[in-house]
Amino acid sequence: MTLLSLKGVSKNFGAIQALTGIDLEIQPGEAVGLMGDNGAGKSTLVKIIAGNFPQSGGSIEIEGRQVQFHKPIDARHAGIEVVYQDLALCDNLTAAANVFLGREIKRRIGPFSYLDHQAMYDRAGELFVELKSETRPRDYVRQMSGGQRQAVAIARTRLSDPKLVLMDEPTAAISVRQVAEVLDLIKRLKETNHAVILISHRMPDVFEVCDRVAVLRRGRKVADKAIAQSTPEEVTGLITGAIEAA
Amino acid sequence: MTTETRDHAAIDQTVTTRKEMSGLQAIVRTQPFWVLVSILAIGAVMSVVSDVFMTDRNMFNVTRNFAFFGIMALGMTAVIVTAGIDLSVGSLMGLAGIVTGLVMQAGFGVGLGFLACIGMAGLVGLINGVLIAYLRLAPFVVTLGMLAITRSVAMVASNNKMIYEFGPDQELFEWIGGESVIGVPNPVWVLIILTIVFFLAFRYTTWGRWVFAVGGNADAARLAGIPVERVIVSVYVICSMCAGLAAFLLVGWFGSVTNALGLTYELNVIAASVIGGANLMGGVAYALGAPIGAALMELIRNSLLLAGIDALWQQFFVGLFIILAVLLERIRNRSGP
Ligand SMILES: Nc1ncnc2c1ncn2[C@@H]1O[C@H](COP(=O)(O)OP(=O)(O)OP(=O)(O)O)[C@@H](O)[C@H]1O
Numbered sequence: 085m086t087l088l089s090l091k092g093v094s095k096n097f098g099a100i101q102a103l104t105g106i107d108l109e110i111q112p113g114e115a116v117g118l119m120g121d122n123g124a125g126k127s128t129l130v131k132i133i134a135g136n137f138p139q140s141g142g143s144i145e146i147e148g149r150q151v152q153f154h155k156p157i158d159a160r161h162a163g164i165e166v167v168y169q170d171l172a173l174c175d176n177l178t179a180a181a182n183v184f185l186g187r188e189i190k191r192r193i194g195p196f197s198y199l200d201h202q203a204m205y206d207r208a209g210e211l212f213v214e215l216k217s218e219t220r221p222r223d224y225v226r227q228m229s230g231g232q233r234q235a236v237a238i239a240r241t242r243l244s245d246p247k248l249v250l251m252d253e254p255t256a257a258i259s260v261r262q263v264a265e266v267l268d269l270i271k272r273l274k275e276t277n278h279a280v281i282l283i284s285h286r287m288p289d290v291f292e293v294c295d296r297v298a299v300l301r302r303g304r305k306v307a308d309k310a311i312a313q314s315t316p317e318e319v320t321g322l323i324t325g326a327i328e329a330a
Numbered sequence: 331m332t333t334e335t336r337d338h339a340a341i342d343q344t345v346t347t348r349k350e351m352s353g354l355q356a357i358v359r360t361q362p363f364w365v366l367v368s369i370l371a372i373g374a375v376m377s378v379v380s381d382v383f384m385t386d387r388n389m390f391n392v393t394r395n396f397a398f399f400g401i402m403a404l405g406m407t408a409v410i411v412t413a414g415i416d417l418s419v420g421s422l423m424g425l426a427g428i429v430t431g432l433v434m435q436a437g438f439g440v441g442l443g444f445l446a447c448i449g450m451a452g453l454v455g456l457i458n459g460v461l462i463a464y465l466r467l468a469p470f471v472v473t474l475g476m477l478a479i480t481r482s483v484a485m486v487a488s489n490n491k492m493i494y495e496f497g498p499d500q501e502l503f504e505w506i507g508g509e510s511v512i513g514v515p516n517p518v519w520v521l522i523i524l525t526i527v528f529f530l531a532f533r534y535t536t537w538g539r540w541v542f543a544v545g546g547n548a549d550a551a552r553l554a555g556i557p558v559e560r561v562i563v564s565v566y567v568i569c570s571m572c573a574g575l576a577a578f579l580l581v582g583w584f585g586s587v588t589n590a591l592g593l594t595y596e597l598n599v600i601a602a603s604v605i606g607g608a609n610l611m612g613g614v615a616y617a618l619g620a621p622i623g624a625a626l627m628e629l630i631r632n633s634l635l636l637a638g639i640d641a642l643w644q645q646f647f648v649g650l651f652i653i654l655a656v657l658l659e660r661i662r663n664r665s666g667p
């Protein structure tokens with residue numbers, strides 16, 4: 085069954101028309117690359133799917149049922165996890181605290197429940213090992229490298245078993261080795277039947293892990309085709325407008 | 331390929347076993363630790379140069395005096411963690427003190443007096459919090475307005491008269507604020523208990539975690555599903571209640587209350603929090619810093635007094651220490667990784 089289906093989704097911020105009539109479908113186990121120039125509307129689309137703000141028009145269906153998210157938590161309950169473009173971390177907290185922010189592990193003694201720091205350190209440590217990241221759970225995010233921050237943001241999505249993971253430029257500002265690890269992670273997500281939407285300006289990333297590529301230009305979807313039937317040159321042309329549509 | 335596997339195994343081990351620093355190292359890097367060191371140093375010097383300093387009487391007074399500021403600084407610290415500020419605490423003391431006085435003067439018991447005091451304080455905190463969290467007004471402006479409003483209401487309510495009759499429970503009321511248990515002044519007991527409560531709340535509750543998250547990055551906290559607005563309201567309510575509690579104890583100690591109670595206290599309270607390591611940019615603070623910061627301020631005041639320096643110099647040193655504390659914070663941040 086189709087996991088996520090957008091029908092005619094549009095969004096305007098006052099006079100700014102950020103998205104116009106977007107249709108998009110994603111199947112379980114599928115990775116879709118979402119590409120487009122700066123300001124094309126990629127992050128806006130992700131934020132609508134993630135429940136950050138409502139769409140101005142159109143509808144969203146998850147597994148055939150129409151949904152309307154009011155808060156990010158609603159989307160999370162529906163099985164959607166997000167890695168935001170700006171990563172959305174608290175610099176003053178540890179890596180583990182950030183991973184578990186809003187869903188802390190607690191322990192109970194009689195009527196009192198308290199944070200189980202050790203359990204969160206341990207679990208976060210396991211997640212970082214899975215991600216093959218040298219991120220220490222007790223380190224403060226303030227002093228972390230771009231790649232380590234990325235690992236923290238991605239580890240957040242691994243706490244639950246989401247149906248769909250949205251990644252808004254997860255490979256910006258990280259090293260070659262770390263890019264490979266993020267791409268590996270996406271492949272593993274696909275193998276375990278999770279769906280992924282990958283936003284990236286890096287053509288090779290999209291062509292390496294994605295099954296389909298959708299291109300946005302000035303808020304409209306101008307292409308949506310299988311990776312196997314496209315080329316980086318064509319996608320570049322679609323992004324810039326040199327090719328009108330495909 | 332084989333080297334890669336070995337690498338990951340090594341990472342495995344370090345990730346799970348390595349701590350960045352030992353507990354002691356972590357403590358040494360905090361501001362309250364260094365303030366505590368300077369308190370001990372000043373104390374050592376004072377006990378040599380002054381005969382009066384170490385006397386039981388002087389120590390009793392010093393600890394009791396700083397207890398009131400310490401109690402308020404705990405609440406203020408929670409507000410500052412969220413990158414907020416509460417300028418209304420001094421005026422609120424006046425209002426809460428007058429309300430307590432009026433209720434007890436009318437013949438009600440100390441229990442009801444206490445409830446009225448804390449209730450009034452909580453209400454003022456709620457108004458502050460709602461205006462700041464939901465209407466997104468700047469904390470500085472909202473609480474500055476509330477500073478004027480609460481003082482004015484206290485004046486009207488008291489009809490500008492001193493209250494010194496506290497009805498049937500007068501003795502008990504004055505005992506609570508003015509006496510001691512096992513040689514420790516009651517307000518100090520309250521401060522000790524409250525410090526432990528704040529310490530545990532900051533460290534072991536989701537509320538504490540969320541307060542710090544909101545101060546660190548409110549947008550990230552919101553995306554993580556944290557009820558940011560409610561967290562902000564809670565810290566202002568708690569801060570106000572701490573001010574109310576301090577007023578209740580202080581009035582009991584004085585045995586009287588005027589609407590000038592707590593005048594300009596907000597400066598000392600904010601100073602105590604900041605000296606105790608609360609970062610005005612939000613996200614960083616220590617529960618133990620509040621009493622330690624308040625203790626340093628009281629110690630300086632007492633030392634000046636004993637050294638025969640004009641009390642008019644007091645605020646000069648309060649101001650100096652605020653600036654020094656912020657400077658120290660800046661230097662530590664620069665030298666650290
Ligand atoms: N909260 C907002 N209020 C007003 N306008 C907004 C808001 N968010 C986005 N926009 C506008 O919507 C358009 C699309 O922005 P969006 O962030 O989705 O682009 P993007 O494709 O993610 O770009 P980038 O590659 O730079 O991340 C832009 O014109 C932007 O200015």
Ligand SMILES: [Mg+2]
Nearest residue numbers: 126127128169
């Ligand atoms: Mg974007």
